Amino acid sequence: MAQVGLNDLHFAILTKDTKEALTYELPESMIGAINATINPTVNTQEVYADDQLWESISSLGKIDVEVETADLPLEVRAKILGNKIVEGVLVENKSDIPPHIALGFKSLKSNGKYRYLWLLKGVAQPMAEDYSTKKDNVDHKTPKIKLTFMPRLHDGDWKRTADEDSADFTGALTWFEKVPGDTTIIGG
Numbered sequence: 170m171a172q173v174g175l176n177d178l179h180f181a182i183l184t185k186d187t188k189e190a191l192t193y194e195l196p197e198s199m200i201g202a203i204n205a206t207i208n209p210t211v212n213t214q215e216v217y218a219d220d221q222l223w224e225s226i227s228s229l230g231k232i233d234v235e236v237e238t239a240d241l242p243l244e245v246r247a248k249i250l251g252n253k254i255v256e257g258v259l260v261e262n263k264s265d266i267p268p269h270i271a272l273g274f275k276s277l278k279s280n281g282k283y284r285y286l287w288l289l290k291g292v293a294q295p296m297a298e299d300y301s302t303k304k305d306n307v308d309h310k311t312p313k314i315k316l317t318f319m320p321r322l323h324d325g326d327w328k329r330t331a332d333e334d335s336a337d338f339t340g341a342l343t344w345f346e347k348v349p350g351d352t353t354i355i356g357g
Contacts, residue, residue, distance in 0.1 A: 174277030174285065178202035178238065179345045183269040183290055187264060191323040193271055193348040197248075201239025202274060203311060207288070207318075207328075208233045231320035232327060234288060236272065241312040249293045249314065267293045271348040272316065282334040285344045289327055324350060334357035 181196040212231035216223045218321045243259045246252065251267040273287040301308060301322045320327040329349045331338045347353070 171279040172276045173279050175205055175274060176277070177273075178205070178236070179273040179277045180245075181271045181273070181348050182248065183271060183348075186269070186290060186322045188323060189191075191321065191350050191352045193351050193353075194347065196271075196273060197245070198345075199236075199238055199241070199245055202236070203239055204235075204237040205272075205274060206235045225291050229320070229327070232288070232291070234272065234291060234316045234318055235313055236316070237311055237313045239311055241314070246296070249290065250295065261295070270316075272318075273308075273345055273348070275344070278332075278334075280334065283341065285331045285333065285338075285341065287318075287329045287344075287349055288318050288334045289329065289348065289350070291316040292320045321350070326350060327348060 178199040178201075179196040180199055181193040183193050185192040189307050209232045212230050213225060213227045215225045243254060247254050247259055249267065249270060250261070251265040252262070253265075269290050269292055271287055271289050272291060273285075275283040275285045278284055294317070296312065296314060298312075299310050301310065318327055331340065331344070333341050
């Protein structure tokens with residue numbers, strides 16, 4: 170099925186990622202999803218013997234992700250990039266350390282059902298910004314966030330994907346309530 174939509178963009182800050190425990194803050198909504206591009210880097214090593222390809226071994230490298238939104242409120246930007254807001258002003262400092270986050274969304278498929286995704290552990294890069302004067306034709310400038318994702322230490326997972334039309338998938342209604350794999354004990 171072809172993907173024909175993108176909406177319900179969410180992020181959650183990763184607070185603990187160890188072999189024993191995995192915890193995230195509750196997911197928060199990011200409004201106005203326009204585009205999400207996921208580009209895993211695959212490193213391949215090939216061995217040739219007897220005048221032919223003998224072995225090919227691949228391993229996952231970093232996963233580059235770019236997300237474009239219609240708007241990125243300063244409060245969300247501060248959380249994702251590790252900045253501060255002081256008296257309503259976003260303060261970006263050379264010492265800011267972006268937290269690891271998870272990024273979730275759903276994408277409408279051409280059959281009218283949704284594909285659900287969570288990217289599980291990534292870090293945002295400081296944002297490039299583009300401004301220009303208004304002309305006869307409106308030229309929209311929308312924020313783009315670049316992130317680098319990686320496998321979690323807890324279980325090695327880097328992405329979870331589910332299709333609404335799969336007979337085994339029953340989690341569509343709760344997909345954005347918590348990040349998959351979170352070991353937080355509710356009420357404990």
